Amino acid sequence: MGMTERINRNVDLSYWEGDIPVNYVYTYGLGLEAFFRKLKDQGRFLASRCESCGVVYLPARIFCERCLAEIEGTFQVPGTGTVYAFTVVHKNMDESSKKEPVIVALIDMDETDSRMVHYLTGVKPEDVKVGMPVKAVLKKKKERRGHIEDIVGFKPV
Amino acid sequence: MELEKYELGGTYYKEKDLKDGKLLSLDWKPKLQYAWDDGVAIGRYLAELKKGNIIARKCNKCGRIMIPPRMFCELCWRPTDEWVDCKDTGRISTYSICYVNWDASRIKKGEKPHLPAVIEIDGASPGMGIMHILGEVDPEDVKIGMKVKAVWKKPAEREGSITDILYFKPARR
C-alpha cells in the first residue's frame, strides 16, 4: 500500500487551527536611536559616513556593512532627494481596495549613498516622474514620537 | 587574546527605560494564524479519539507499533502497514509538577499545579510515549512506573482532539 490514501470526499479532510500568540517590542539599536531622536526632537535627518571607504548611510549606522569598520559620529543632511522608483498601490494587505491609491517611492537621499522608502504626498500619481526632486514633510513637533511616520511623506520641490 | 583586553559590545537596558521613553521602541502584534492539515495518520488518530479509542500504526518490517500513528516508518524508511487499536491505559514514564504557564507567568494563588507526563500506552511498542497531563491525583503520590487510565470527555463534548482525553488518572489495581 502506498503512503497516501486517495481521499475522494473532502469532508474527510481534517485540519487543526492555531496561532503563534507572541508579540514583539523592538528597540531601535544604537544607530537608529540617534536618527529617530534627532527627527523627533529637531525634525532633522542624521547620516553617518564610513571613514574607511567613504560610504554615507542614512539613517545613521554604527558600522559599515561594506568593510565592517566602526563608524563614529553623525552629521546632518537636508532630507531632500530624487525619486529613484515608485509604485501606485491600490489594494490593502487583505486585498480590499484602498479608498485612495497611495504612491510609495524609493528616494535617493541627497548627500548620502542611501535611499529611503516612503510615501509621496501632494502629487497626483500621473504627475510623478523618476528623477523628480522631492523633500520631506514632517508632522508637527508635538505629534512626532520617534517613528517612521513622523515623516508624513515626500512632496515635489 | 584575553577577552579581558577588549571592550565587549552589548549595552544593557531595563524594561523601565522603554516605559519611561528613555529608549525609543516599536510594538508589533502579528496575526499569525494557521490551519495545519492533519494528514492521513493524525486525521485518523483524532477521528478515533473522538470515538474514545487510541489508535496506532504498525510497521511489519521492524514490528514497531507506533503512537502517534504515522504513514511511514522513519527507521525502516518505508510505508507502514496496518492500524492497531490500543488500550486507553498505560504507565508513567516521567512526569513534572509545573507552576508556570507558557508565557513564564506563575499560576494563580490557589490554582493547582499542572502535571504533565509522558505515558507509555498499552498496546503500542514499549517506549512509545505520548505527552499528556495527569489528574485526580496529588502531586506527591505520582510515581514513575505508575499505571494510569484515560479519563475521557463525554462523547457529545468530544471534538476530535488530544483533549478528548481530559487527563490520565491512577488506575485501580
Place this chain on the structure above:
Amino acid sequence: MAYQKVAIVGAGITKFVRRAQETGKELAFQASKMALDSCGMTLKDVDCVSLGTAPDAFDGVHMKGEYLSDGSGGWRKPYMRQFVGGGTGVFAPIHGWLHVASGMFDTCLVVCSEKMSSCYPHPQGAFITIFDHTTEQALNPTLIWIFALEMNRFMSAYGISKEDIAQVSVKNKKNAMDHPSAQLPMDITVEDVMNSETLAWPVNRLDISPASDGAAAIVLASEHTAKRITDKPVWIDGVGWNLDTAYWATRDLAYPRYVEKAARMAYDMAGITEPKREIEIAEPYDPFDYKELHHMEGLLLADRGKAVEMTVDGVTQRDGDRPICPSGGALGVGNPIAATGLMKVIEIFLQLRGEAGPRQVPGTPHCGLAQAWGDLMQVGTVVVLRS
C-alpha cells in the same frame, strides 16, 4: 578522506545581557569586528560567512539570515545561514569548517547572533511551537515541561538527587564570575538552588540559564593561511553532528544517544580512542544543570549515571582533573540560543592557547571539546579542538 586542515585563528564576543539596546545586526557586528581585530584581519580577507541565528519568532524578524547579513560581514560574499536550535553555536564552526575543509575557501567568518528580548510576553513563549501543533499544543504546554520531564527521568533512572545536580549550577555560576561577558555570575550554595522558586518540579529557578541577547564570532582559516596569521592556531580536529527522532516522547530520555553518535563521529575523525583520558577539558551545553551531567555521559566522558559523582568529587572544577565548563557555561554566562555554543568553542580556543585569563585551568591543556544540543532536545553537535 581528503580535506584541508582548518584552524580557529581569532574570536570575538559581546556581553550577554537580558536586554540589549543594540539590534541583532549591531550585536553581530560587535562580535565580528572583535573577531577580525583579534587576528589582524579585515573584511577583505574573509572568503565566506556562516551565520547561525534562531528562528524568526524570537526577534519577530522574518528572513533573519538576510537581516543579519550586514553585521556579519556578508555583503557581497558567499553567505549561508544554518540553525539547529541550541546546537547552532557548535554547529556553526562545523558549518564553517565544511567551507574551508572542502578546499573551496581559505578563510571563513563564523557568526552567531541572538536577540531574544524583543519577544513578549516572554521569550519562552516563542518556544510554544516546539510542541506538535495538533497532538500537543492543545494541552497548553510550556517549554519547561520538556526539561522537567527529562530531568525527572534522568534522576529516577540513576537515583540522582536534586542536591547533587545543584552543584553544577553552583560551580558554573561561580566560574562565570571570571568571564567578562557573564550575565548571571554569582557565588551561591546548593541551599540557594534548592530554595529558589520551583518552576516545574524538579526544575527550580537557579537550575536554569537565562534568556539572553548576545553574539559571538570566530575566524577559521586553512592550514597555510592560519600559520601566517597566528603562531597559536587551534585546530578543529574532529567534528560530529547527529539528529534523533522528533517523536521525543518515544526516546530514552535518560540518555542522549544522539550526543554519543555525534561524539563518536568527532572522536573517530580526531583519532581519539579513549575520550575519558584524551579529552582534557570540555564545554558541554548546560542550559539546565542536569544537562551538563546528561551530556558528559553522552560524550563518553563519564559512565552512565556516574557524571554526578565527578561533580561531587570536584573533578570537574577548574583545578580538578577534568575541568568542565570553566567559562561558567550557559548557566553563568548566559544563553542567547544560537551564540551560546560558540561562546563555549571560544572558551576552549582560549584555554588551549593559555589565554583564558582568570579562567585559565592549570597546566595548559592540548585537547578540548565543545558540545551543544538543541531543537526538540534532539541534536548533538561536537567539535574536538587541539593546539
